[in-house]
Amino acid sequence: xxxxxxxxxxxxxxxxxxxxxxxxxxxxxxxxxxxxxxxxxxxxxxxxxxxxxxxxxxxxxxxxxxxxxxxxxxxxxxxxxxxxxxxxxxxxxxxxxxxxxxxxxxxxxxxxxxxxxxxxxxxxxxxxxxxxxxxxxxxxxxxxxxxxxxxxxxxxxxxxxxxxxxxxxxxxxxxxxxxxxxxxxxxxxxxxxxxxxxxxxxxxxxxxxxxxxxxxxxxxxxxxxxxxxxxxxxxxxxxxxxxxxxxxxxxxxxxxxxxxxxxxxxxxxxxxxxxxxxxxxxxxxxxxxxxxxxxxxxxxxxxxxxxxxxxxxxxxxxxxxxxxxxxxxxxxxxxxxxxxxxxxxxxxxxxxxxxxxxxxxxxxxxxxxxxxxxxxxxxxxxxxxxxxxxxxxxxxxxxxxxxxxxxxxxxxxxxxxxxxxxxxxxxxxxxxxxxxxxxxxxxxxxxxxxxxxxxxxxxxxxxxxxxxxxxxxxxxxxxxxxxxxxxxxxxxxxxxxxxxxxxxxxxxxxxxxxxxxxxxxxxxxxxxxxxxxxxxxxxxxxxxxxxxxxxxxxxxxxxxxxxxxxxxxxxxxxxxxxxxxxxxxxxxxxxxxxxxxxxxxxxxxxxxxxxxxxxxxxxxxxxxxxxxxxxxxxxxxxxxxxxxxxxxxxxxxxxxxxxxxxxxxxxxxxxxxxxxxxxxxxxxxxxxxxxxxxxxxxxxxxxxxxxxxxxxxxxxxxxxxxxxxxxxxxxxxxxxxxxxxxxxxxxxxxxxxxxxxxxxxxxxxxxxxxxxxxxxxxxxxxxxxxxxxxxxxxxxxxxxxxxxxxxxxxxxxxxxxxxxxxxxxxxxxxxxxxxxxxxxxxx
Numbered sequence: 001x002x003x004x005x006x007x008x009x010x011x012x013x014x015x016x017x018x019x020x021x022x023x024x025x026x027x028x029x030x031x032x033x034x035x036x037x038x039x040x041x042x043x044x045x046x047x048x049x050x051x052x053x054x055x056x057x058x059x060x061x062x063x064x065x066x067x068x069x070x071x072x073x074x075x076x077x078x079x080x081x082x083x084x085x086x087x088x089x090x091x092x093x094x095x096x097x098x099x100x101x102x103x104x105x106x107x108x109x110x111x112x113x114x115x116x117x118x119x120x121x122x123x124x125x126x127x128x129x130x131x132x133x134x135x136x137x138x139x140x141x142x143x144x145x146x147x148x149x150x151x152x153x154x155x156x157x158x159x160x161x162x163x164x165x166x167x168x169x170x171x172x173x174x175x176x177x178x179x180x181x182x183x184x185x186x187x188x189x190x191x192x193x194x195x196x197x198x199x200x201x202x203x204x205x206x207x208x209x210x211x212x213x214x215x216x217x218x219x220x221x222x223x224x225x226x227x228x229x230x231x232x233x234x235x236x237x238x239x240x241x242x243x244x245x246x247x248x249x250x251x252x253x254x255x256x257x258x259x260x261x262x263x264x265x266x267x268x269x270x271x272x273x274x275x276x277x278x279x280x281x282x283x284x285x286x287x288x289x290x291x292x293x294x295x296x297x298x299x300x301x302x303x304x305x306x307x308x309x310x311x312x313x314x315x316x317x318x319x320x321x322x323x324x325x326x327x328x329x330x331x332x333x334x335x336x337x338x339x340x341x342x343x344x345x346x347x348x349x350x351x352x353x354x355x356x357x358x359x360x361x362x363x364x365x366x367x368x369x370x371x372x373x374x375x376x377x378x379x380x381x382x383x384x385x386x387x388x389x390x391x392x393x394x395x396x397x398x399x400x401x402x403x404x405x406x407x408x409x410x411x412x413x414x415x416x417x418x419x420x421x422x423x424x425x426x427x428x429x430x431x432x433x434x435x436x437x438x439x440x441x442x443x444x445x446x447x448x449x450x451x452x453x454x455x456x457x458x459x460x461x462x463x464x465x466x467x468x469x470x471x472x473x474x475x476x477x478x479x480x481x482x483x484x485x486x487x488x489x490x491x492x493x494x495x496x497x498x499x500x501x502x503x504x505x506x507x508x509x510x511x512x513x514x515x516x517x518x519x520x521x522x523x524x525x526x527x528x529x530x531x532x533x534x535x536x537x538x539x540x541x542x543x544x545x546x547x548x549x550x551x552x553x554x555x556x557x558x559x560x561x562x563x564x565x566x567x568x569x570x571x572x573x574x575x576x577x578x579x580x581x582x583x584x585x586x587x588x589x590x591x592x593x594x595x596x597x598x599x600x601x602x603x604x605x606x607x608x609x610x611x612x613x614x615x616x617x618x619x620x621x622x623x624x625x626x627x628x629x630x631x632x633x634x635x636x637x638x639x640x641x642x643x644x645x646x647x648x649x650x651x652x653x654x655x656x657x658x659x660x661x662x663x664x665x666x667x668x669x670x671x672x673x674x675x676x677x678x679x680x681x682x683x684x685x686x687x688x689x690x691x692x693x694x695x696x697x698x699x700x701x702x703x704x705x706x707x708x709x710x711x712x713x714x715x716x717x718x719x720x721x722x723x724x725x726x727x728x729x730x731x732x733x734x735x736x737x738x739x740x741x742x743x744x745x746x747x748x749x750x751x752x753x754x755x756x757x758x759x760x761x762x763x764x765x766x767x768x769x770x771x772x773x774x775x776x777x778x779x780x781x782x783x784x785x786x787x788x789x790x791x792x793x794x795x796x797x798x799x800x801x802x803x804x805x806x807x808x809x810x811x812x813x814x815x816x817x818x819x820x821x822x823x824x825x826x827x828x829x830x831x832x833x834x835x836x837x838x839x840x841x842x843x
Contacts, residue, residue: 022747024340026300027389029739030293031344031381032351033732037289038377039352041282044275049368051263052199053110057140057230058239059246061098061107061255062266063088067578067646069587082589083272085576086648086681089225090255092217098229101249103237108136109226111216114551114683115209116177117166129550130162130207132178133197134216140230142194143210148187151212155188159197159208163190176209177554179221179684185211221684228266229255264368274365277725281355285729291458292517292733294384296510296740298392299465303506303747305329305393326394333389341382348381349373355728362721427466434459434794441798453799457520460791464512468505472497475783476504489768493775507745508784511822514737515788518818520795521730523810525723527800528665530809535611535666537709542607542690545711548703551685556702557598566694568603571686572596573674578646581634589646592631595667596674598686600626607690610667614639615659617671625655625672628664630805632657645670647680665804738825745780745829749773753837766838773830781826785819 054060065088066081098107115130135151138144148170151157156176158168166174173184193208217223233242239259247257258266265271352371359365437455464471476497497504546552546560552571553559560569573596578589597604600620610617613629620626627643637643642654655672664670678684689702696705759769796808 027340028344030297031341032348034381035348036351037286044278048261049264059231062228092226101245113220134213141196148189156185162207178219301392337389341385430463472504489771510741511784516791518734519792525726532666535663544691546689568606593668594670610661619658626659628669742829781823
């Protein structure tokens with residue numbers, strides 16, 4: 001007899017639709033997740049922003065805006081880049097060298113810095129915010145004088161909005177505050193801001209002031225330094241030719257020569273962080289999501305093939321060869337997987353666009369960045385689904401294809417109780433590896449603990465998949481004891497579960513997956529947030545907190561100290577430094593929250609309690625800092641050691657650690673003297689003022705005043721993006737696993753229609769059958785929740801001990817919601833298809 005495998009595959013799809021619908025859904029969902037993450041990863045790789053301020057300057061020379069870590073690997077030297085927290089600047093004197101390059105018409109050093117102006121009515125009040133530039137930038141920004149003349153030293157040109165706010169005209173004197181202090185400037189002219197100066201009004205406000213280039217760098221707080229150098233071309237000179245000439249002229253200076261969209265990255269530092277975010281979502285999380293998707297889809301394909309063991313046995317009995325069985329399984333995969341992958345890519349693209357839009361709305365990605373969609377991630381999603389279907393089908397169909405026909409028929413009628421030796425050995429190896437990594441994580445700190453914990457959850461999930469039948473039988477035996485008092489339906493459910501452990505395992509595994517990953521991601525955030533909030537509440541002892549987004553007046557602390565009843569007033573400049581941290585055998589630069597304080601002595605102790613464990617904050621000063629103990633552990637630095645770091649603009653420093661404290665999660669992990677940041681940040685103005693004693697009303701002239709609890713609430717809101725990102729990743733993984741769980745349960749119930757009809761024939765009522773399935777669903781969900789919770793806790797406990805020094809914080813209501821959702825999904829996925837099956841004729 002001649003059998004055609006492709007004909008067998010088409011017949012199987014036509015006459016056994018339930019199994020193939022389940023396989024189709026699993027592969028489609030897998031393609032959805034892989035395509036969405038792939039699109040975001042590609043967007044991160046290709047992301048760029050067009051030049052706005054430098055749109056009319058074909059070539060821009062600027063400093064490298066990243067710090068690098070060089071490591072020697074087996075493949076050679078490896079260089080990793082990390083974006084700087086602030087702007088790295090170039091020597092303003094390079095403008096003369098660039099101007100001398102062949103084809104250069106002019107080279108202008110560019111300066112952008114914050115300026116404070118007095119209130120228009122002359123009374124005491126919060127300073128008005130202006131953006132300062134060097135007047136030379138008008139060459140490429142399009143700014144033009146409407147009255148007066150260009151500024152000289154001690155003079156300023158005001159934009160229309162700034163002049164109106166100051167009620168000043170040409171010849172008047174305005175008092176402005178810059179990094180160089182407060183001084184009077186004669187208004188030499190008024191100007192209409194060009195497109196280059198108004199391009200980013202939404203970021204810094206429309207009020208603008210232009211100063212003489214000769215003093216702009218001093219007023220900006222970076223003497224002799226410029227943000228960038230804009231080079232204009234002579235007529236007829238191409239961009240590439242000019243760029244080559246400028247690059248040659250600046251050889252050895254360390255400056256980069258940029259053209260095209262690369263100029264935009266100098267303007268918008270948010271692009272570098274956007275790329276990191278997109279890499280984290282599309283790459284790191286995408287890798288985990290892809291593994292989970294493949295893992296789940298493979299399980300569903302294996303279940304679908306396993307449900308047709310009887311058919312394969314009959315085919316073998318009537319003469320089908322092992323090769324024909326294998327070809328039939330492969331042909332089924334070829335029929336289902338490509339179409340499922342293509343259909344999954346469409347919602348995957350939609351998910352990527354929505355996810356990307358949400359990140360833009362939350363400020364994590366600049367508005368000018370667009371989503372990039374090409375065929376590569378979509379082809380990868382379809383191809384991966386096809387390979388998964390072929391591989392899982394081959395593995396599941398290997399035994400029924402190779403054993404003797406009589407043995408195949410015997411195994412098809414009664415489930416094999418003993419799992420395969422290879423599968424058991426691999427499962428036990430995964431348990432051992434997960435346990436070993438859990439021990440490593442428990443003894444590690446910081447990123448080492450987090451990295452090890454990721455391996456823990458993956459290995460234990462692999463162990464659940466491999467040892468599923470054994471675990472299912474144990475769970476059935478344990479929960480069966482509890483079901484004895486539930487009547488005949490409960491007892492039958494327990495017996496069914498013990499007898500059909502493979503079927504039970506296929507239903508439990510997706511629920512374990514959903515519970516483990518969702519709990520790990522969500523409770524990781526709740527644990528960190530709980531500890532950070534507690535540290536912030538305990539550590540902030542100030543009675544009043546004054547904040548100003550545009551910066552506080554330079555003398556804010558002195559003015560507050562003179563207010564009646566004030567005991568202490570300390571101004572704080574919040575920023576970040578990059579600290580080298582070694583984890584997983586590699587060194588990375590970790591962005592670390594840092595506060596520069598105007599006084600770290602007795603006055604500071606009245607407004608902030610850092611919980612000092614070693615040393616004294618009184619010694620914080622020039623080249624001496626205090627750090628959090630978790631950071632000290634991660635960097636292997638102790639009291640009296642030098643901590644190598646990169647200041648916000650990338651400048652290397654190695655200050656001495658003179659104090660170690662315990663509240664660096666809720667409060668900044670590095671505390672240094674404000675003067676150490678001078679010349680290394682864009683804004684010279686402190687953003688926060690901590691005040692002990694006195695009333696709030698007199699402080700209103702300095703900025704927005706709140707109490708410690710209000711400030712703590714605002715800080716928690718600032719962490720919103722991190723929370724949203726974790727919840728989003730948990731929703732994607734948990735949602736995918738939940739769909740897989742429902743899909744698997746529906747497949748198993750529909751495959752049991754013959755069993756359900758038999759129960760009806762021997763006298764069971766529909767209600768009794770449904771109650772039996774309800775008890776089975778309860779057993780499945782309870783086992784899945786228990787195993788998923790155990791994996792999450794084994795993962796989170798060492799991770800949180802390393803990151804926060806505390807045990808995981810699990811909100812009871814949130815955990816109960818997870819467990820209830822798992823139970824509701826399992827019950828719904830079992831009862832609804834069972835009702836439909838029992839309504840069929842003969843049931």
